[in-house]
Amino acid sequence: MNRSTTSKVKSTSRTPPVDVRRRLRAEVGFGCPLCGSPHLEYHHFNPTWAEQKHHDQQGMIALCAEHHAAADSGAFTNDQLKSLKRPNHTFVQSSFQRRRKHTVFVCGGNYAYQCDSMLRVAGIDLIYFEKDEFGYDTLSLNIYDVCMNRIFEMRMNDWLARINVDDIETPPAARTLLFKSAIHRVNVKIEFKDRKMLNPEDNNISTEFGIPADEDVVFCFFTGDIPAPVPVKFNNSNIQVGSMIVGGSRMAGCGVGVQVN
Numbered sequence: 556m557n558r559s560t561t562s563k564v565k566s567t568s569r570t571p572p573v574d575v576r577r578r579l580r581a582e583v584g585f586g587c588p589l590c591g592s593p594h595l596e597y598h599h600f601n602p603t604w605a606e607q608k609h610h611d612q613q614g615m616i617a618l619c620a621e622h623h624a625a626a627d628s629g630a631f632t633n634d635q636l637k638s639l640k641r642p643n644h645t646f647v648q649s650s651f652q653r654r655r656k657h658t659v660f661v662c663g664g665n666y667a668y669q670c671d672s673m674l675r676v677a678g679i680d681l682i683y684f685e686k687d688e689f690g691y692d693t694l695s696l697n698i699y700d701v702c703m704n705r706i707f708e709m710r711m712n713d714w715l716a717r718i719n720v721d722d723i724e725t726p727p728a729a730r731t732l733l734f735k736s737a738i739h740r741v742n743v744k745i746e747f748k749d750r751k752m753l754n755p756e757d758n759n760i761s762t763e764f765g766i767p768a769d770e771d772v773v774f775c776f777f778t779g780d781i782p783a784p785v786p787v788k789f790n791n792s793n794i795q796v797g798s799m800i801v802g803g804s805r806m807a808g809c810g811v812g813v814q815v816n
């Protein structure tokens with residue numbers, strides 16, 4: 556067998572390197588080629604991991620946990636797996652399951668609790684919050700590319716993303732989501748953290764908001780860059796819109812955090 560040079564990589568970790576994982580996700584259009592789930596794992600089939608510890612992209616495929624288990628049990632031939640190494644969909648979708656009565660949304664270092672919207676530009680809510688039918692907080696997003704095509708949208712924690720991008724990464728735990736496209740100038744990261752994962756400062760902020768220490772809370776962190784309708788940068792400490800910088804604010808029960816007309 557004529558194997559590529561990447562097969563020579565010596566590795567003892569079953570988790571492939573970052574660049575291999577990204578290429579494996581990209582080749583299947585960031586979704587399991589059998590069911591479309593974006594929550595991907597990495598299957599070694601030629602050779603198998605037991606036969607040789609390798610991270611050769613040619614002999615690997617990204618699959619969801621269910622189809623990874625099926626592949627491990629021998630459900631598919633190597634030829635079938637090889638033929639599955641391509642996208643069979645034009646978008647991927649999933650949902651964040653962490654719904655709580657107390658959710659603190661942290662957007663570019665600004666903390667919002669029981670608010671309606673974090674960012675409204677030209678009358679369009681780009682980042683906003685709603686209660687679901689059970690009274691749990693949810694996140695909604697409208698992310699546009701430079702041509703004002705919506706390439707990522709989330710409504711009440713259910714999201715849908717176009718796949719003509721550089722990367723979509725959301726491991727099976729479905730606690731984080733990375734969505735990146737240099738050509739569209741979009742780079743978004745969403746991360747949910749339960750109380751036990753919070754640092755002391757964030758725990759204090761939940762107390763500032765009056766959230767009882769014995770009740771469940773989840774923090775949802777949003778960072779990244781979006782290009783339209785106006786370029787906005789969210790880093791860990793502030794939101795930058797043109798020359799305006801908003802950082803470190805605590806918003807409770809407010810309407811709109813940042814509004815650009």
Ligand SMILES: [Zn+2]
Pocket residue numbers: 587588589590591592618619620621622
């Ligand atoms: Zn699948």
